[in-house]
Amino acid sequence: MTQLPTSTERSLGLVIDLDTCVGCHACVISCKGWNTENYGAPLSDIDAYGANPHGTFLNRVHAYEVQPETGPAQTVHFPKSCLHCEDAPCVTVCPTGASYKRVEDGIVLVNEDDCIGCGLCAWACPYGARELDQLAGVMKKCTLCVDRIYNENLPEEDRVPSCVRTCPAGARHFGDLADPDSDVSKLVAERGGMDLMPELGTKPVNKYLPPRPRDRDDNIDILAPFLDPVIEEPTGFLGWLDKALGTVSGGKTDKKGAS
Amino acid sequence: MHPAPSVILFSTLSGLGFGLLAWLGFGQPVVFGWTAFWFYALAYALAVGGLLASTFHLGNPKNALKAYTQWKTSWLSREAWLSVLALVFMGIFAIGEIFLGTRWSVLGWIGGLLSIATVFTTSMIYAQLKTVPRWNHPTTSVLFLLYSIAGGALLTGHGLIAAILLLIAAAIQLLAWSAGDKRFAERGSTIETATGLGFMGKVRQFEPPHTGTNYLLDEMVYVVGRKHAKTLRLFAIVLACLAPAALLALPSAGLALIGLAAVVHLIGLFAQRWLFFAEAEHVVGLYYDKR
Numbered sequence: 001m002t003q004l005p006t007s008t009e010r011s012l013g014l015v016i017d018l019d020t021c022v023g024c025h026a027c028v029i030s031c032k033g034w035n036t037e038n039y040g041a042p043l044s045d046i047d048a049y050g051a052n053p054h055g056t057f058l059n060r061v062h063a064y065e066v067q068p069e070t071g072p073a074q075t076v077h078f079p080k081s082c083l084h085c086e087d088a089p090c091v092t093v094c095p096t097g098a099s100y101k102r103v104e105d106g107i108v109l110v111n112e113d114d115c116i117g118c119g120l121c122a123w124a125c126p127y128g129a130r131e132l133d134q135l136a137g138v139m140k141k142c143t144l145c146v147d148r149i150y151n152e153n154l155p156e157e158d159r160v161p162s163c164v165r166t167c168p169a170g171a172r173h174f175g176d177l178a179d180p181d182s183d184v185s186k187l188v189a190e191r192g193g194m195d196l197m198p199e200l201g202t203k204p205v206n207k208y209l210p211p212r213p214r215d216r217d218d219n220i221d222i223l224a225p226f227l228d229p230v231i232e233e234p235t236g237f238l239g240w241l242d243k244a245l246g247t248v249s250g251g252k253t254d255k256k257g258a259s
Numbered sequence: 260m261h262p263a264p265s266v267i268l269f270s271t272l273s274g275l276g277f278g279l280l281a282w283l284g285f286g287q288p289v290v291f292g293w294t295a296f297w298f299y300a301l302a303y304a305l306a307v308g309g310l311l312a313s314t315f316h317l318g319n320p321k322n323a324l325k326a327y328t329q330w331k332t333s334w335l336s337r338e339a340w341l342s343v344l345a346l347v348f349m350g351i352f353a354i355g356e357i358f359l360g361t362r363w364s365v366l367g368w369i370g371g372l373l374s375i376a377t378v379f380t381t382s383m384i385y386a387q388l389k390t391v392p393r394w395n396h397p398t399t400s401v402l403f404l405l406y407s408i409a410g411g412a413l414l415t416g417h418g419l420i421a422a423i424l425l426l427i428a429a430a431i432q433l434l435a436w437s438a439g440d441k442r443f444a445e446r447g448s449t450i451e452t453a454t455g456l457g458f459m460g461k462v463r464q465f466e467p468p469h470t471g472t473n474y475l476l477d478e479m480v481y482v483v484g485r486k487h488a489k490t491l492r493l494f495a496i497v498l499a500c501l502a503p504a505a506l507l508a509l510p511s512a513g514l515a516l517i518g519l520a521a522v523v524h525l526i527g528l529f530a531q532r533w534l535f536f537a538e539a540e541h542v543v544g545l546y547y548d549k550r
Contacts, residue, residue, distance in 0.1 A: 002329045002332045002333055003331060003332055018456075028468075052472070054469070054471040054473055056473075056474065057473070060468035062466075062467070062468045062547075063464070063467075064462050064464060064465050065465040066456050066459045066461065067460045067462075068460035073460075074459065089388075091332075093334070093387070094332075095328075097328050097329050098322075098325075113322075116318070116322045116325065116326060117320075118317050118326075119478065120384065123478075123479065124388055125390065126453075126543060127546075128475040128546055131475065132318050139318075194455040196452075196454070197448055197542065199447050199448060199452055201389075210456070210459075211459065
């Protein structure tokens with residue numbers, strides 16, 4: 001049913017560490033692999049070996065450049081997938097009941113047997129977490145690897161979402177965000193985990209850990225006075241060259257030569 | 260948002276069809292026999308034709324019947340219900356007028372109200388979306404309803420009322436455009452709120468997550484042709500509202516003139532609806548540093 005549960009027993013989700021992510025896209029690939037080979041319609045590719053390859057992915061890694069008021073810009077790698085929102089707008093718009101949020105663990109899923117592929121849920125999602133598969137004609141989204149996390153045929157260490165298991169940097173964490181004593185909840189509390197687009201009121205379960213402030217060397221000038229240039233203006237051969245070149249280019253000279 | 264021809268056809272034609280059904284249901288005009296037949300044939304062709312067009316944008320239409328299950332939360336499901344109810348009530352009412360020469364006026368009133376309610380549910384599919392600030396406003400519904408009722412008035416030969424309604428629609432359309440142009444900024448979603456990185460500084464896209472396109476960009480970050488928006492707005496308001504209103508205001512508006520006004524109105528409506536989609540910016544574009 002597309003009525004959202006008033007509360008869920010657990011809130012399983014991801015905590016993504018923007019400080020640690022190196023932007024390797026391993027999570028993108030492992031997600032595509034697992035979700036193509038397992039539950040539901042495979043994630044198709046269109047024109048895979050042609051001039052305009054594109055396809056369905058449940059997880060994509062953006063890269064942003066942040067320019068502070070002063071100092072150098074910083075690159076932030078930014079993995080994005082379904083945030084399994086508490087107030088998921090994608091669920092309530094669904095006309096068929098194919099989209100639903102599970103009461104037992106809060107995972108937002110699509111029942112592909114009921115989906116008509118109208119795309120309205122993708123319109124309702126602010127995060128671009130849902131993609132309509134162009135071959136299957138049904139809506140695809142992150143399942144939080146529901147077919148791994150409860151799968152007793154897998155070794156215990158593999159019972160986490162594929163992206164989490166794969167991440168070589170340890171930037172992705174999986175757990176119950178409704179339990180204040182869980183590792184992920186502690187991480188969120190310690191590092192100031194944040195919501196994406198909180199102004200839209202979706203109450204995402206997944207949290208993002210902001211990049212930590214970079215080290216700044218403000219105290220390197222103990223020897224700096226000794227490193228000041230001895231002469232401001234070039235003399236000798238360089239001085240002659242500077243003047244000569246300046247004349248050629250219109251008589252203007254400065255420290256860096258002709259302007 | 261991608262202006263899919265199927266959705267433009269659906270919302271314009273069915274809007275017009277249900278508008279016409281509403282006028283017929285309210286007994287404006289009271290028609291019997293062959294006259295009634297042609298009126299209802301046109302109304303059903305528009306309304307049902309539009310609804311059929313809408314199924315072309317479904318990825319998996321074989322499950323379409325399941326869309327009747329979620330009326331408690333989904334405007335799309337409510338639209339499915341109301342459109343069928345309106346068509347059934349008006350269908351029975353039409354049988355009376357066409358074949359039996361009787362008017363079951365209560366049925367007509369119910370069918371007429373259901374027809375208008377159907378157009379309202381269509382508008383709410385768009386107006387409910389917080390992710391598209393331009394649509395997320397009551398003017399979206401007001402305009403859908405006005406165009407539908409004015410179109411119905413036009414097709415039933417209520418020249419003066421149609422002209423007045425079209426002029427009101429034109430005024431509200433201008434308001435909706437100018438307010439809509441500012442609404443994305445007013446709602447406050449930026450690349451900084453989308454990424455949560457605003458506390459560090461100014462954010463810009465460094466590298467997109469994929470080299471090719473994808474469903475999100477094709478469907479929701481449609482930017483092609485927006486440069487013609489200003490010209491098209493002029494076309495839309497002149498053809499959909501002003502020109503038909505002027506034609507209908509002419510004395511002795513005959514059938515030919517009404518037909519001409521209807522065709523001009525419909526062409527203008529296509530332009531209006533194309534703009535409705537093409538100019539609508541979805542917040543997901545922020546993640547790609549474009550709108």
